[in-house]
Amino acid sequence: MKILLSNDDGFAAAGLSELYQHISTMADCVVVAPDRDCSGLSSSITLDRPLRVTEHDNGFISIDGTPADCVHLALNGLMDKLPDRVISGINLGANLGDDVLYSGTVGAAMEGRFMSKCALALSVCGRDKSNLESAGRVVKRLFSVLDRLDVPKGTVLNINIPACDFGDIRGMKVTRLGHRERPAPPVKVVDPRGKAAYWVAKVGRELDAGEGTDFHAIANNYISITPLQYDQTHHGTLSQVGKWLGVNL
Template identity: 50%
Template sequence: MRILLSNDDGYFAPGLAALADALHDLGDTTVVAPERDRSGASNSLTLDRPLALRQAANGFHFVNGTPTDCVHLAVTGMFDHLPDMVVSGINHGANMGDDTIYSGTVAAATEGFLLGVPAIAFSLASKSATDFTAAAKVAHDLVARFIRDPFREPVLLNVNIPDCSTGDIRGVRLTRLGKRHKAEPVIRGTTPRGETVYWIGPAGQAADAGEGTDFQAVKDGYVSVTPLRVDLTHNGQINAVAEWLEV
């Protein structure tokens, strides 16, 4: 089993180290991650400059680009074979609901999926978390399950893990993505030069966080597993748009 690991928090992130330690006994693992924190990079590719691939003292490879760059470079240029799996994380903070659109962690897994490789993104649902032990065990167990019983076609899974001890995790739930309210307003500031600048505001509170959502599962102490797809076609509006075009 050849496993490619990546993330969006950077190659130095403790969540990535915990993930690598957890999966090393499951196969041949290779880490290719951004050289710095690229949270919120989504699925962006760097097309305006070349990318550099370097290796840290711990053996991890890092790239001066986005999470998507890392997986794309590894799969299409670094390896002479497709990996059997792409695993991204463990992200420091949740990636649930609308957050998945912006998440670099999910984007790294998505790039593997788009290249025909099964992929899983793991996130620990707390920005203040310091212990990745439980999340690492969840990652190990789910990847081991995939190895024992793989899907028949490439799959993209988004996994969020509550911030608690292993013994306090109540189980695993299959979920759908919830939805948030719109984001909070931007935060205005002034530089020492007197220029007005803006910080992107925090994400809004959950609007759709009911039964069956990733928000509810994590709140209740369960690991949330959501299968994702990349087809953005709104099939429910095909007929309506067809009629509109005929007017």
């Protein structure tokens, strides 16, 4: 089996090294990742300049673009043979609820939706690198049984792992995305020349975080696995919008 590994934290990130260490023992891995931290870039791609590719001594390939650029370029130009699956991570920091709209980790995985096997977006819900060893063990166990999973083509599994010791993880839960409140207002600063600038503030607090959500699973030390799809059509409102189109303007 051939696997393409990527991330949004950059090719030198500890989480990517941890992921490669485990998956490369079970599959033929190719690593194509951004040359820097690209957190929050979602599925954006670069259209205003060419992308430059660098191969490093360890065999990893970096690109001066976004996470989605990396997977797109790998699948459509760099790889002689398409991989069976794309795996993105291991991200240092949670990607829960509304976070998936902005996540470069999820964006890289979503770009792998065309492959024969579902893509994975992997995150550990903490910033401490010491949590990666436990997360790596989880990923290795999940990967060993992934071929038993039968889901529609185009599915992406968003997997969040609690920031705790491996022995403290209580199990796994299939979850839906929770929801956050609106974020705090941006923080205004003034530069030495008197011009205003703004720092984007923290994400909003958990609003919909009850049982069944990814927030609830992580809060109770369960691994959260949420199936995502790229089709963002709000199917439940199609008929209502259709009726609205019948009004006289």
